[in-house]
Amino acid sequence: QIQEIRGKLARGEASVGSWMQIPDSSVAEILGRAGYDWVAVDLEHGTMGSRVLPDLFRAIELGGALPLARVAEGSARDCKRALDAGAGGVILPMIETAAQLRNLVSACAWPPAGTRGVGFSRANLFGKDFDRYRDGEARAPLVVAMIEHINAVADLDGILSVPGLDAIFIGPYDLSASMGLIGEFDHPDFKATIDGICARARAARVPHGQHVVAPSPGLLSASVQAGHQFIAYSMDAVFLTNSVQRPVTASP
Ligand code: 3PY
Ligand code: MG
Known part of the structure; x- marks a missing residue:
């Protein structure tokens, strides 16, 4: 599955996933069966805790999607928790330098490829499948770096050259905030910064990829047309919010 996603990215195709923040395995099952390549569980924003991760990941896998985790912070500790719970990869918030990313890529790969700790966890079937440790290449999780601070632009070429990086994912909210332009997505300086990152x-x-937050097939197509390849399509809370409003009914 990881290799299928890597294959799509290598061929220039888009890999479309979705995103979840509501810590409930039924939500995970619904999203996992919805046809996406992957479902990212968000531990950075919202109230998700690592205790629920194994159940969410199992539910996502039922439908054939790869579970990913947007970790709470770009730290070795957070990557280890998500990967031990069985995430197929990590989305790393607030990557600002190549050195920071290099450390985290290393934290995600078992030795000799990296420095990830070896212990009993869901990732090795609780100690039943230690072959996974030996097959470092096949077990290398997806690593996606979020570019969402203007500081990252200064070291972007370094970040892009870190071995083991699968894709970058632009975070427009934090990026605009770091430029003093919070939410001003049509501002020329912001648009030029995004265009520069993609180029x-x-x-x-x-x-490169982005989050198409509004559940609009037209916006998703536009994102693919614009060359984005690692695309998150909306998220559980937004899908729900967009369809939950009580409809206006005609009087009898
Ligand atoms: C941002 O825009 O900052 C994000 O993290 C989007 O997911
Ligand atoms: Mg962000």
């Missing part, structure tokens, strides 16, 4: 990613042959 540099393409030059470095690193797939």
